[in-house]
Amino acid sequence: MSPDLLIGLIITLVGASTPILLAALGELVAEKSGVLNLGVEGMMLVGAVICFAVTYNTGNPWLGIVAAALASTAVAMIFAVLTLGLSANQVATGLALTIFGTGFSALFGRAYTGKPLALFKSIFPDWLATHPVLKVLFGYSPLVYFSFAMVALVWWFLAKTRGGLILRAVGESDISAHSMGYSVIGVRYGAVAFGGAMAGIAGSCFPLMLTPQWVEGLTAGRGWIALALVVFGAWRPIRLLGGAYLFGLVMTIELYAKAGGGVAHVLPSQFWAALPYLATILVLVLISLRQSSNTSAPACLGKPFLPTN
Amino acid sequence: MQFRLEKRQEPSRFMLYATPVAAVVLTMVLGAIIFSLIGFDGLGAVREIFLTPLINPLKWQDLAVKASPLIIIAVGLSIGYRANVWNIGAEGQYIVGGLAGTGVALATWEMTGWWLLPLMIIAGIAGGMAYAAVPALLRVKFKVNEILTTLMLTYVSVQLLNYLVLGPWINPTGYGQAQTRLFNADQTLPYIIPGTIVQLGTPIALLVALVAWVLMSKSMFGFQIRVVGLAPHAARYGGFSEGKTIWLALLVGGGLAGLAGVLEVAGPFGRMVPSFPTNYGFTAIIVAFLGRLNPLGIVVAGIVLAITFVGGQVAQTTIGLPFPAVGLFQAMMLFLLLAGDILVRYRLRRVVPLAVAEDVA
Amino acid sequence: MSMLSRRNILKIGGAAAALPLLGRGAYAQEPLKVGFVLIGTPDDNGWNHGHDMGRQAMEDALGDKVTSTVVTNVAEGPDSERVFRELAQQGHKLIFGTSFGFGDYMLKVAKEFPDVKFEWATGNATAPNLSTYNAKFHEGRAVLGTIAGMMTETNKLAYIGSIPIPEVRMGINSFAIAARKVNPDVSIKVVYIDSWFDPAKEADATRALIDQGVDIFASHMDGPVSLQIAEERGIIGGFGQGADMSAFAPKAQLTSIIDVWGPHYIEAAQQVLDGTWVESSTWPGLKEGEVVIGPYNEKIPADVVAAAEKVRMGIIDGSLHPFAGPIMDNAGTERVAEGDIIDDGEFWAVDWYAAGVEA
Known part of the structure; x- marks a missing residue:
């Protein structure tokens, strides 16, 4: 593989990995607090369409990202009110949220199909961003650097801060967290809102850096991949980063291998497509064999907490 | 003015059955208002989506076809959900069930005989069970969360389907299109009402629901499942093994999803195609909740969901309502239903002075 | 015998159901109702868009003589069967299905509605009232x-x-x-x-x-x-x-x-209006435009x-x-x-x- 090709592969890989990383980071925080939100795909679609609409109308991608984050947070609040406020079943509510997001984005986006958008390019000066070698560092959309910053931030928050400790306590043992005087429901509201905002920003990656247009169902299932990724990363931000790039690599290397001719045909392409999910199941088994408490699923994941009990 | 929730001594039976009805009615009212406000024919949309399929006898056969797989899968899931076993990968078990039935059909496609269809159905059930056995094993042996494994396996099953219909199972006389052969007459479900499209799958769905209802409400098995779900510790003292219940819940859920899969491929589809996954497995989760995890409630819920699908298409052709609007109606209905759930276990009380409320707590 | 009468009841039911929908423009000469079943949406900038443009060309060319209905996002499978039947029941006399995977279901519905003409894009089988059309x-x-x-x-x-x-x-x-x-x-x-x-x-x-x-x-x-x-x-x-x-x-x-599907759609609709439509399999290309x-x-x-x-x-x-x-x-x-x-x-x-x- 020539250096140029390697640089190209890296740039494509970064693009494919960024949205699933962002969405999965948000879901990780939600799950760490004990909430399983299966509505990631729906929230991403809402983020994608709102981002497109705002960027298209204002010409300002930053506004588009902020609007996407706000819109998806609002959608996540539907989920939060139902599951946290009214202790409805999280699985069913999450699925309903995806149905909602898919329907809403398709209906709202009808006014924007068939319209092109300019890509949200690097903010570095051109001689860096388009330099044949240095572009591997400086050639990305700000969303990419943001995703790295968020990995660090989420890691720091969960591992090093009191807030993170409380959040994890809420996810591991809601009853003891409650008896220590923490607001279980309040913490979870915050976590779900963060998950929504991140899913919205993940959605905005599509019109801004991957596919500068709006069509129905633009995210094509990436939200579900993000859900798998959280598990694959064993609920730890740094592993999640590695996992996102591994998933991204599986999604892109096939395209490079195919275009390179020959090699990829040893196994059917469907095998490659199924590989991330099989790997995730394997990771789950390995985690359980290790029995290490900080890599297993949050104990309260998916269970409602009723403060009046 | 403030309200607070107060736990009921016992779940309200009235609310249990009143809230789904209220959710549907409220969806119709709110939907009509919201869609009128954003510039559509809101009243027309509600009429076409919710009423036309019920009023027009021509649509009843469509409801039967659409509701049957939903009912079969949801009944299986509800048994697991009652035992707190969260199989959300029924879609995958449905696909593998359909594939297992297809495998038998392709292996016997030159044969005739009454035994072909029963053999396919057995294969379909076995396929669904086998696919659900993986998460069951992982949960019992390794304590791996079944919500996650069943979901992962669904993605895998879609790839398996694509591989088979584009590869080894491709129709040799089909101009290279991605689909299998058409099943022969003995491999296809018979129509049970002449002149309609209602096939054997519909009575099977009703039978499944009835048997499940009897089992769950009248038998020791049903009691065991419910006890494990409500109080796992008590169940252990009672001599019920948690592992056994998990196995049972997943095998029943997987087997019924597999049954729905084989009935679908041998019925309305007539051959295996890449578009076989129609989200029945996911929609059935919603049906299970809408039906209150009660087999008879699930029959009604399956029909309600079928009405929105059928009616959604009617609304598209008659008043030009865009297809995505149907999703919004369904989502709204689910949100309202899930919101109403709380009224089953709690009652809404007005809180007057704060101090008194503190005392009560 | 019983089957036959049941069929008739179904058909009368279908006509009755369609009546209120036709109410708006009941002139002496009913316009030909043409149905289009799409797998996606007309604004995909590609395949479905092309078919919708063809539909508009047909409406422009034939004016009052035709009306059209578009059904979008129809999944290949039994859901499409319902849509084709629905369109036929509502009185559409010419129905285009624009995806290969609709074929099995069009063939089924075509048998039930012998007086409705069906056209299957990219299809590979025909019937007395079902033609295929494709482009090179x-x-x-x-x-x-x-x-x-x-x-x-x-x-x-x-x-x-x-x-x-x-x-x-x-x-x-x-x-x-x-x-x-x-x-x-x-x-x-x-x-x-x-x-x-x-x-x-x-x-x-x-x-x-x-x-x-x-x-x-x-x-x-x-x-x-x-x-x-x-x-x-x-x-x-x-x-x-x-x-x-x-x-x-x-x-x-x-x-x-x-x-450019327009000319084909215009021709097919005109043939149905004239009563000259016959089972066919067309596969034109650059030459035919x-x-x-x-x-x-x-x-x-x-x-x-x-x-x-x-x-x-x-x-x-x-x-x-x-x-x-x-x-x-x-x-x-x-x-x-x-x-x-x-x-x-x-x-x-x-x-x-x-x-x-x-x-």
């Missing part, structure tokens, strides 16, 4: 291949495929044969997306191809996303598929293959335009066949002998790629 897109791809072969600087071309079915494979072959005819040194890399819809993967595939030195590519996907990537990366370009996509890529779209080459980008040199036009005119006047022998496959075996062609019947059985294709 591969003829257009020979024109694209000529342009690509002459303009490439890296001698690396590519083709982004959806799913490996014969129609896609023959599009690749037509493109490759034409390109190698004008430039024997080119290779054609093929990447399949394994889906009809995944814009992000399509974009990544385009990036992967460009990274490997590809400077011109053709696509069998429905949307403009790969052209947008080509525009961004500044390569020589690509080709619009199904519709003119220059709004998305003014520099990178060299030209486009445009599906159903496949059209869009405007050439101004950056294409004049001699390339001339060569492309020569191929186009040759196919139109019959002096040139896109699959005229000798044709070698990419393993070095001669598949079509000198003086022979792949005719329309043999077309569907081709399971090999022409020389130069790397798939």
